[in-house]
Amino acid sequence: IAGITQAPTSQILAAGRRMTLRCTQDMRHNAMYWYRQDLGLGLRLIHYSNTAGTTGKGEVPDGYSVSRANTDDFPLTLASAVPSQTSVYFCASSEAGENNEQFFGPGTRLTVL
């Protein structure tokens, strides 16, 4: 693994179903993030984790949950998917530093019907 991986690449999901999007990084970054990207709205932060064992809410956390059991993994769960959660989801990570660069995964395209 080099960088950040996300799975699945894409998914079509029936409304009401539970879904977990996976994110794994091998850069030993402390901070990890989940964003959603919708057309015309840019990227919006869903949840974040500053370090393993801690999580926090971003701009649009409702309907999503996260966990951070270790440094490398940061799964995002939709407990009961709704059509408004149709979006492209990006996971990112960063290490504290002067330039605050975030490294993004390739994204998961999720469609909720």
Place this chain on the structure above:
Amino acid sequence: GQSLEQPSEVTAVEGAIVQINCTYQTSGFYGLSWYQQHDGGAPTFLSYNALDGLEETGRFSSFLSRSDSYGYLLLQELQMKDSASYFCAGYNQGGKLIFGQGTELSVKP
């Protein structure tokens, strides 16, 4: 609240110079970053301005004026491969990025 505004699209010709502006309204804000995204792929980091002034990285430069709540990304010697979406993003005191809606740059031959 925090918000960043940038033009939705810009068109320029190959070899030209283009400037993408970003204005922001936020409290407790520090630092402005720029990210590039090709065809909906993973956004990639371009630059970060923690202080007022110009930061130059090759053909790309970024500027920040905190007193004016304004920044821009300057792309010189445009190439076709520069066609992409460009996002400004502000760092708040919690270390979280707030993104603008993105500017789609089209480079024409």
